[in-house]
Amino acid sequence: MFLLKEVSYKDILTIKNLHIPKQKITCIVGESGSGKTTLLRLLNRLTSYDSGEIFYQNQLIKDIDPVELRRNVVMLPQTPAIFSGTIKDNLLIGLKFSEKTMPTDQQLGDMLKLVHLKKDLDQDAEKLSGGEKQRVALGRVILMQPEVLLLDEPSSALDEETEHTIIEALVNYSKENKKTLIMVTHSTKLASEFADEIIKIKEGQFLRKEEVSK
Template sequence: MCMENTIFETKDLAFNAQIYYQDIKIIKDKVNFIVGPSGTGKSSLLRLLNGTLSPSGGEIYYQSTNILEMDTIELRKEVSLISQSVFLFDESIRENFRLFYDYRGLDKPSDHMMEEYLKICNISFSLDKDCTTMSGGERQRVYLAIFLSFMPKVIMLDEPTSALDKDNGLTVIQNVVDFCKNNNITVIIISHDNHLTQSFGENIIIIGKEGINE
């Protein structure tokens, strides 16, 4: 039922019996943007896709498999959601990588690797830098770098530039998009920034008011 280049597909999806989504297709290896007014369930959609929320109706297919038949832990390892609320441990950048990797049951990556991912996110601090002394935007980028380093198959960014100034936001998204293109990672971005959407969007999904209570 899925076309070859579709990685996610939804059918009659509803959440909380309040939000009804039109059928959505996320295209594999492309940059997919989800746009629309506030309160239309964009963030909830991402959480439905990674199975941290359950729909009140309808189905979600990931690579043609209904996600209800999948182990949600495996799904989340492949489909990584970088939410708006950033969490970092009150430690150095290096220690943050180590702790997150430890939670996933993995050894921490090499310093060189950490620096590579930080560079993609436009962070040039030493790995010993304490994360508690960083600005909101810096923390957001370190958080992004850590998630990126796990090399998921799909990366979902919820308002990735909300805490960044315009130039910084553009650079980071450009780098992340380049990185994902080179590594065949599908990107899904929620953004209110028209400029960003127009510059990078290859598949733009508009979730509109008409999607509510239809």
């Protein structure tokens, strides 16, 4: 799905050769400051690399219209934005400028179930806890139904049990819907349980990739 060749960005990240497969779960692990977020941002051109090439579906990403690319490759940042309004408003905001049909309240309720949030759609989103906001934002990007989900520590504000439940639901959703999931995680335990492949980054260098046998 993605192929990176001799990619470098400032003195922050250098990747000689990396393939990220389609419709698989790929986890990116590494120490704080090693360049994990930078790698995700390169994949949907939120950050532009200085040299080398990145291909998405065999097409140079520099040749793809960035708006079009970001419609297919959606990133959930580490600290996602929550806007004033209800949970429903916040779930729908990612779809506002898309041509996709708006989900019904029933479908939005199902999304809340997927992200294990026991709240009503008309509740004030700004009053939610950090971990609840994170799950609303996760629901928002899933509703956009992109080909590729780039998730930067999607469960960092959750307790261990909720984290496991959410990641499991997310992985099942991705497999059932043939999505490509690329996720930064601090948890090597979660990575080895759920990932098909694990990318290890150290001090701005792609260290190695492990295929996880299940």
